[in-house]
Amino acid sequence: MAMFLAVRLGKPLLLEGEPGVGKTAAAKALSLALDTPLIRLQCYEGLTAGEALYEWNYQRQLLAIRLAEARHEKLADADLFTAEFLQERPILRAVRHSGRTPPVLLIDEIDRADDEFEALLFEFLGEAAVTVPELGTFTALRPPVVVLTSNRSRDLHDALRRRCLYHWIEFPAPARAAEIVRRSVPGAAEPLIRSATEFVGRVRGLELDKAPGLAETIDWVSALSALGVADLTDAAVVSTLGTIAKTPDDLAAVVADARTAVVADAAVVADAAREETT
Numbered sequence: 001m002a003m004f005l006a007v008r009l010g011k012p013l014l015l016e017g018e019p020g021v022g023k024t025a026a027a028k029a030l031s032l033a034l035d036t037p038l039i040r041l042q043c044y045e046g047l048t049a050g051e052a053l054y055e056w057n058y059q060r061q062l063l064a065i066r067l068a069e070a071r072h073e074k075l076a077d078a079d080l081f082t083a084e085f086l087q088e089r090p091i092l093r094a095v096r097h098s099g100r101t102p103p104v105l106l107i108d109e110i111d112r113a114d115d116e117f118e119a120l121l122f123e124f125l126g127e128a129a130v131t132v133p134e135l136g137t138f139t140a141l142r143p144p145v146v147v148l149t150s151n152r153s154r155d156l157h158d159a160l161r162r163r164c165l166y167h168w169i170e171f172p173a174p175a176r177a178a179e180i181v182r183r184s185v186p187g188a189a190e191p192l193i194r195s196a197t198e199f200v201g202r203v204r205g206l207e208l209d210k211a212p213g214l215a216e217t218i219d220w221v222s223a224l225s226a227l228g229v230a231d232l233t234d235a236a237v238v239s240t241l242g243t244i245a246k247t248p249d250d251l252a253a254v255v256a257d258a259r260t261a262v263v264a265d266a267a268v269v270a271d272a273a274r275e276e277t278t
């Protein structure tokens, strides 16, 4: 619904949720569903307007100056600040996109950029426009579909939130997680998918440094599946836990939990086998 409304109302969508719940995947899926290009801006500390909006191509400007000097021609400032010397970065590229359908612009992990960077986005988010002082304002003919994501590593400005629709992606319940894993790892055995997603759901309740997300669950089931493991009773399970636990402490906690899970799973498998024979 959030994505449908973002497209319908032409409003940016802010997606928040823990790492690995599928925020980036959601923007990719949206561009696939709309059959339109995905333009991606990965945010990081120190990200500047020159990398996000546009930049002047200094090398080409210098070359033009040299060339003019060699030809004894006069160059005015206005000759150097033309569209020819403008380098589009993701946001300006999205605004000037001239395809049949507007692109999806993913501004990924906005919380990683410095908070001053958000202010640079206000004009674009509010008016689908980018102003280049030397050239004027570029306004999108068909505004791009904008998806911003945040892992909530810091709070975002109210002014940014106000310009966006909002959706919080919750870590899915085991049954839903199983559906997602089933689609992502088509070859995996059904009992493996079910017990693995349940196991991850439970492990997420432990006090971990980094609770495993869906990405980790998919990796784990892929690993077990590649090893030909069909359920959690297999001894190989413990040695594959590096796919879901990423620190020594987490690994120890998850391994301890897995040992009891392996026993419990063996009991379930044995029960099922007994039921089948009777």
Ligand SMILES: Nc1ncnc2c1ncn2[C@@H]1O[C@H](COP(=O)(O)OP(=O)(O)O)[C@@H](O)[C@H]1O
Residues within 6 Å of the ligand: 017, 018, 019, 020, 021, 022, 023, 024, 025, 026, 149, 180, 184, 214, 215, 216, 218
């Ligand atoms: N709801 C989901 N549906 C399908 N795939 C998902 C879902 N959530 C996560 N994934 C998969 O898990 C991985 C990590 O998801 P990602 O979008 O990178 O998470 P986030 O951006 O929230 O940190 C991706 O490979 C993605 O395909």
Ligand SMILES: [Mg+2]
Residues within 6 Å of the ligand: 020, 023, 024, 025, 108, 149
């Ligand atoms: Mg992401």
